[in-house]
């Protein structure tokens with residue numbers, strides 16, 4: 001069985017680096033994308049097992065990308081976590097409405113992120 | 125008005141138009157009524173006097189009738205004594221006859237002075253006849269003295285008796301005349317009484333009518349302008365300025381109407397000015413609001429931009445502390461924790477400032493949903509318990525049993541309670557902090573009590589304002605910017621509730637906020 005794949009879509013290099021560091025010690029395979037369009041393309045091509053999507057992305061916003069992924073039957077069922085701005089801003093509701101499986105408010109604790117990944121995608 | 129077109133409208137207007145003060149008009153009205161009553165009194169007095177005069181006349185006539193009877197009596201006595209002289213054949217009776225004659229003459233004289241002129245002739249005739257009679261008596265007396273009895277008898281029979289009869293007839297007609305006069309007097313008295321009764325009744329009716337009409341007309345001449353004023357003032361009260369009152373009065377009411385019209389114009393002018401000013405202000409306000417909205421919008425959009433680097437700072441710190449990069453040298457652990465503390469503080473600041481800017485821009489919306497009070501209290505308790513333990517404070521919570529699920533923005537309520545409980549722990553050195561929630565008639569009251577430093581009375585009003593802090597030394601120790609309470613207050617108000625505090629300096633504080641069990645939110 002191939003390793004579980006996680007797709008991280010985030011425009012900030014340092015935040016990508018943190019996730020990269022977090023997953024470096026696990027068996028997960030990590031894919032990265034720096035904007036909405038790229039993220040959408042990678043997801044449709046690679047069909048990852050979990051998608052982490054920042055809410056605010058260049059070219060195509062995280063919410064719009066989420067909606068497109070949900071509309072595509074190949075990606076419709078993939079667990080998708082939206083990283084929102086602020087728990088109280090209303091982003092969370094919009095994320096769930098767009099079709100996200102869960103949301104995580106920024107700034108998040110890396111520990112919480114790992115817990116969330118484990119919840120949707122138990123390591124094998 | 126209906127009255128103005130009625131027959132009394134014209135006099136009412138006429139009275140209103142009289143150029144005299146209300147005082148004078150009222151006085152004139154009362155004077156008119158008084159005069160009418162004086163007139164009635166005069167008429168009745170005259171009637172009484174007339175009746176008295178007629179009664180007097182009647183009395184006099186009666187006296188005269190009495191006198192006439194006396195004359196008749198004296199005459200009879202004369203006859204009697206004359207006959208006695210004859211019978212006794214002596215002159216002794218002549219003295220008595222003379223006495224009767226004197227009485228006769230006296231009475232006749234009185235009658236003459238009292239009698240009305242038309243009776244004078246009759247009385248004169250009686251006097252002539254009496255003189256004749258006396259002459260005859262003298263003749264008879266002479267005959268008796270000379271013992272000429274036959275002559276005396278003849279004289280008596282042929283001369284004396286006819287004279288006496290004549291006198292009697294005359295007196296009789298005198299009495300009859302008086303009787304007629306008395307009868308006519310009685311009739312005229314009755315007639316006069318009936319007449320004066322009619323007059324008095326007529327006068328009284330007329331006086332009452334005039335008094336009523338005068339009262340009606342005068343009072344309406346006052347009431348009409350008062351009604352006009354009432355209508356006018358109602359208009360003003362409703363905010364319709366610029367109307368006017370038109371009253372015919374030239375008295376105080378007229379003057380008042382003039383002042384009112386002047387005032388109305390002035391109000392109109394002020395209202396117009398105020399309208400222009402308000403419009404200007406509104407324009408200015410709109411522009412200001414637009415500017416402030418743009419500013420807040422900018423801040424809100426900054427939210428994510430600010431958070432992204434902060435996420436990296438806090439993330440790297442945490443994975444370093446979690447030794448994902450390998451073991452942390454002991455001397456680096458403390459500065460790493462310092463970075464984390466300050467990063468978290470910066471995050472709270474960003475959150476508060478953004479919250480406030482959103483609230484101010486009217487862009488913060490409550491996510492109204494069902495929430496559990498117990499859950500909220502538990503979350504707050506759980507997240508602050510470690511701080512309480514660290515400071516050695518007793519920290520307990522109590523939620524009234526049987527509180528049904530509430531409606532509102534649960535996370536905002538959590539934020540509010542977190543702010544209050546966080547403050548309580550922050551500003552308390554010894555003792556305890558307690559949270560309790562109770563439900564009373566559809567209102568939830570969240571309370572946070574502490575045994576901390578308390579708040580000076582003069583500061584209680586201010587602490588809900590932005591950036592207001594009583595003592596910055598504590599803040600330096602624990603952090604804080606003075607935004608917590610102001611945000612809490614706004615959030616509570618957006619729920620339709622209110623916030624308050626009771627505090628005693630050095631002894632502790634009790635903060636509370638009350639929100640409806642079912643809050644529907646909406647702009648505060």
Ligand SMILES: Nc1ncnc2c1ncn2[C@@H]1O[C@H](COP(=O)(O)OP(=O)(O)OP(=O)(O)O)[C@@H](O)[C@H]1O
Nearest residue numbers: 547548551578587593594595604605606607608609
């Ligand atoms: N429980 C309390 N006991 C004593 N003083 C208090 C208490 N709660 C608030 N205050 C006073 O009110 C001020 C304003 O409180 P607020 O929560 O708005 O600001 P802060 O706590 O100083 O900063 P922030 O909440 O933004 O971190 C505080 O600085 C403090 O002086």
Ligand SMILES: [Mg+2]
Nearest residue numbers: 547604608609
């Ligand atoms: Mg505070």
